[in-house]
Amino acid sequence: xxxVNVAIVGATGAVGIELLRILEEREFPVNSLKLLASQxxxxxxxxxxxxxxxxxxxxxxxxxQVDIAFFSAGSDVSKEWAPVAxxxxxxxxxxxxxxxxxxxxxxxxxxVNKEMIATHRGIIANPNCSTIILxxxxxxxxxxxxxxxxxxxxxxxxxxxxxxxxxxxEDQVKAYANNxxxxxxxxxxxxxxxxxxxxxxxxxQIDVPGELGYTKEEWKMIQETQKIFNDYQLRITAxxxxxxxxxxxxxxVNVETKQKLTVAECRDLISKAPGxxxxxxxxxxxxxxxxxxxxxxxxxxxxIREDTSLxxxxxxxxxxxxxxxxxxxxxxxxxxxxxxxxx
Amino acid sequence: xxxVNVAIVGATGAVGIELLRILEEREFPVNSLKLLASQxxxxxxxxxxxxxxxxxxxxxxxxxQVDIAFFSAGSDVSKEWAPVAxxxxxxxxxxxxxxxxxxxxxxxxxxVNKEMIATHRGIIANPNCSTIILxxxxxxxxxxxxxxxxxxxxxxxxxxxxxxxxxxxEDQVKAYANNxxxxxxxxxxxxxxxxxxxxxxxxxQIDVPGELGYTKEEWKMIQETQKIFNDYQLRITAxxxxxxxxxxxxxxVNVETKQKLTVAECRDLISKAPGxxxxxxxxxxxxxxxxxxxxxxxxxxxxIREDTSLxxxxxxxxxxxxxxxxxxxxxxxxxxxxxxxxx
Numbered sequence: 063x064x065x066v067n068v069a070i071v072g073a074t075g076a077v078g079i080e081l082l083r084i085l086e087e088r089e090f091p092v093n094s095l096k097l098l099a100s101q102x103x104x105x106x107x108x109x110x111x112x113x114x115x116x117x118x119x120x121x122x123x124x125x126x127q128v129d130i131a132f133f134s135a136g137s138d139v140s141k142e143w144a145p146v147a148x149x150x151x152x153x154x155x156x157x158x159x160x161x162x163x164x165x166x167x168x169x170x171x172x173x174v175n176k177e178m179i180a181t182h183r184g185i186i187a188n189p190n191c192s193t194i195i196l197x198x199x200x201x202x203x204x205x206x207x208x209x210x211x212x213x214x215x216x217x218x219x220x221x222x223x224x225x226x227x228x229x230x231x232e233d234q235v236k237a238y239a240n241n242x243x244x245x246x247x248x249x250x251x252x253x254x255x256x257x258x259x260x261x262x263x264x265x266x267q268i269d270v271p272g273e274l275g276y277t278k279e280e281w282k283m284i285q286e287t288q289k290i291f292n293d294y295q296l297r298i299t300a301x302x303x304x305x306x307x308x309x310x311x312x313x314x315v316n317v318e319t320k321q322k323l324t325v326a327e328c329r330d331l332i333s334k335a336p337g338x339x340x341x342x343x344x345x346x347x348x349x350x351x352x353x354x355x356x357x358x359x360x361x362x363x364x365x366i367r368e369d370t371s372l373x374x375x376x377x378x379x380x381x382x383x384x385x386x387x388x389x390x391x392x393x394x395x396x397x398x399x400x401x402x403x404x405x
Numbered sequence: 406x407x408x409v410n411v412a413i414v415g416a417t418g419a420v421g422i423e424l425l426r427i428l429e430e431r432e433f434p435v436n437s438l439k440l441l442a443s444q445x446x447x448x449x450x451x452x453x454x455x456x457x458x459x460x461x462x463x464x465x466x467x468x469x470q471v472d473i474a475f476f477s478a479g480s481d482v483s484k485e486w487a488p489v490a491x492x493x494x495x496x497x498x499x500x501x502x503x504x505x506x507x508x509x510x511x512x513x514x515x516x517v518n519k520e521m522i523a524t525h526r527g528i529i530a531n532p533n534c535s536t537i538i539l540x541x542x543x544x545x546x547x548x549x550x551x552x553x554x555x556x557x558x559x560x561x562x563x564x565x566x567x568x569x570x571x572x573x574x575e576d577q578v579k580a581y582a583n584n585x586x587x588x589x590x591x592x593x594x595x596x597x598x599x600x601x602x603x604x605x606x607x608x609x610q611i612d613v614p615g616e617l618g619y620t621k622e623e624w625k626m627i628q629e630t631q632k633i634f635n636d637y638q639l640r641i642t643a644x645x646x647x648x649x650x651x652x653x654x655x656x657x658v659n660v661e662t663k664q665k666l667t668v669a670e671c672r673d674l675i676s677k678a679p680g681x682x683x684x685x686x687x688x689x690x691x692x693x694x695x696x697x698x699x700x701x702x703x704x705x706x707x708x709i710r711e712d713t714s715l716x717x718x719x720x721x722x723x724x725x726x727x728x729x730x731x732x733x734x735x736x737x738x739x740x741x742x743x744x745x746x747x748x
Contacts (some may be wrong), residue, residue: 203686211714214559215657216647217607239582257692261578263696264560264648264655266708266722271687275668275710284713295716301657302724303560306649308605314558314657316643325618344614347599353606365609367618370627371554371640378643379609 065093066401069128069152071143072135073097073117074106076225077157080390081132082110088394091401098124099135125150127309129404130397133157134389148184155186155393163189163249169289171197172395173337179399186396189290190282191388192216192302192311197290198361198387199315199338199380202331204291207374208320211297214283214313216266218302218350220260221309221384223249227260228308234261251303265304276301308358309385310352315378322374325366332363337387342366350381358383359391406439408436409744412471412495414486415478416440417449418458418481419568420500423733424475425453431737434744441467442478468493472747473740476500477732491527495745498529498736502621505530506630514540515738516680522742529739532633533625534731535559535645536655540633540724541704541730542658542681545674549632550717551663554640557626557656561611561645562695563603564652564727566592570603571651593647608647620645653695654731655724662717668709671719675706680730685709693724701726702734 067130068085078099085092095110097117104119104210118124120139125131125147129167133140133147133156141158147154161167168178169187174197179186189197196214203209220227227248234244238261246257250267258265268279276284284299323331333340341350350362361382369375383389411428415421428435438453440460447462461467463482468474468490476483476490476499483503490497497543504510511521512530517540522529532540539557546552549576563570570591577587581604589600593610601608611622619627626643648655666674684693685707693705704725712718725731 128735160699175445208419213556213712213714214660215522217560217648231605235578236582239579250690254690258694259696262649263694264650264724265694266655266657266692267687267690274713275687275708277687299714299720300713301708301720303655303657303722305560305607307607310699312607312609312646314609314646316556316642316644316659333494344618347593347597347610348662349609351601351606351608353602362425365618369642370617371556371642375642377642377644379646381607 064401064404065091066129067094067127068092069096069098069131070158071098071120071127071131071133071139073108074099074103075134076221076228076385077389078384081110081134081393084386084390084394086111090394090397094127096124096128112358117152125152128152130155130400132397144185153182153186154184155188155396157188157389157393159190159282162186162189163289169286170396171290171392172399173198174201174290175292176399178226179396180403188389188393188396189286190279190280190383191222192218193283193286194388194392195311195361195380195382196283196313196315197287199363200317200377202320202335203323203328206331207323209296209317210320211318213316214298214300215289216302217305217307217312219307219309219311219384220249220304222268222311231260231308233305234259260304260306263306268300268302268304307352308356310355310381311384311388312350312352312379312381315380316369317378318372319374319376320401323376325368328366330378337361338363340364348354350379352381353380355383357386358388361387407744408434409472410437410470411435412439412441412468412474414441414463414474414476414482416451417442417446419564419571419728420477420732423728424477424736425451427729427733427737428490429454433737433740439467441706465489468495471495471708473498473743475736475740487638492700496525496529497527497721498531498739500531500732500736502625504528505532506632512629513739514633514735515742517543517544517633518635519742522739523746531732531739532629532737533622534547534565534727535561535622536626536629537655537731537735538704538723538725539626539656539658540630540653542706542721543660545678546660546662546666546671549674550666552639552660553663554661556659557641557643558646558650560650560655562650562652562727563592563647565611574603574649574651577602603647603649606649608645611645611647651699652726652728653698653724654727655693655695655722658721658723659712660719660721661715662719665717666719668711672682673707680704681706683707693722695724698724698726700729702729704730
């Protein structure tokens, strides 16, 4: 594989750190590496392949020699700097929501629509974490029998709100253990006015309010899933919920298929699908749980049951590491394909 | 109201303690009170209306002068002793699952089917906690426009597995704060062989495995809901999940109604329904959360949205105290009606 010059924008964030780790683990062919972040984080040192790199401030010339830039610093940074990077000749793999619904930007989960990567015009969007996990699990079912409708309820880890939210949960645990009051400044949404403790709590709000009483996170799951499957007839509704878990998302997924798929057939499909691991033995108490999937690349799928309320229905329970497959790994997989396409 | 002689079987459990508290709060007309439990708990002292009562061992003569016996000591105790209590002339209000699906035993959520109480032949069953919360919230919608199908995913507190599970979560918090390993002996099901920490985790198993890959908790939600609404055409599927919350259950509920119900109409119905509180203002970050509903009698309903994937669909998010309305309060409400019927 041709070695490329890589930049990571937002290198010090939860996803940025994981990107570095995954590039190393997967022996991504890095020729040169540039770590970029806001001024606040500039000067920090991070290590990659036993070498130390200093985080630099983003500016227009930083992208000059870069082939692939992974952006993971939020929508505003992507909107400002991704076009600059593209103009400098970079391929941008953007983890923010800035360009996901742009019709000219491919939105990619490699297990689902890898072929879209080649259509890019400089930017490839990495979907929302809960969308990636859902789409990867639905893909083998979709291909086998078609899907009419999906009802999904999520159990999302605090890592989705970044390092500070993980620290907040950690601090709340320690405060509780010391009989101190719990303080909350980050969740559910840092920029909004009200914050609630997440320890011993469940918060049915992720991201800011959107249309029709849905949060933006819920719309992301609905609209991004349709775009990834390139199927705007795929009906989907979502309720997205934060739970006091560190870094792996779970989803309770009800699927109405177009044709009958038995539980045995579904298990067989899941067990053979790329990116998935079948963990489904209730009698042996084996099912996906966040404590088991944290740090894992595969999305675990289990609790597969016939939905007895429908002619052609299935219930699934899925869990996947939000920072890895839900963000950094998916972006690196896209990057690997970009390199293949360069050849 | 005529004062009655009351017994509580399982007085030292999480629900038993709450029963005592609620009988006191609601000024239940108690003439005499007997607290019963297994030999292990006999001799413990509990206070009721500033008087101390000693917990006694269950035996056949304990029910002789009792009018109403609240049973909350598990199915095995109910199966053994409820018939004895009935033979002695008691009305048994049973919180276990022992008699719930017995066709001769009314299964009652007072807000839904209070009229069934009068049909009892000695035993009235209190539904499963997650079922009670669901049914109370569905009732006004059911009455207004009919319901075809319900898809529910739960976020259940550890209190549903009793005092020891609450203690286990508490111990795990303290262990984590002290950098000690987490130990687990209770959840998900004490009697089964594998136990998993619940701190920072989500466990998609409540109760033992049942048929078709569903847990018994999931079947309870499905079958009890149909019995309570006396509607075996009501289609329902459930995924029940334990979350690291102390004592309030949440449920993500997708409802397909028979006729169109707008969000505004649904909000209006919920705001007027007995036992419910409408808490639904996403813009103001107001929605039901377990930390707010713990200790509350009302079931909070919010996040009401049109399900855009269906012609007649709604999404709801509900939260209710599992020990109060989910168990003890519902039983006491049944008891109040029993006394009214005695007149």
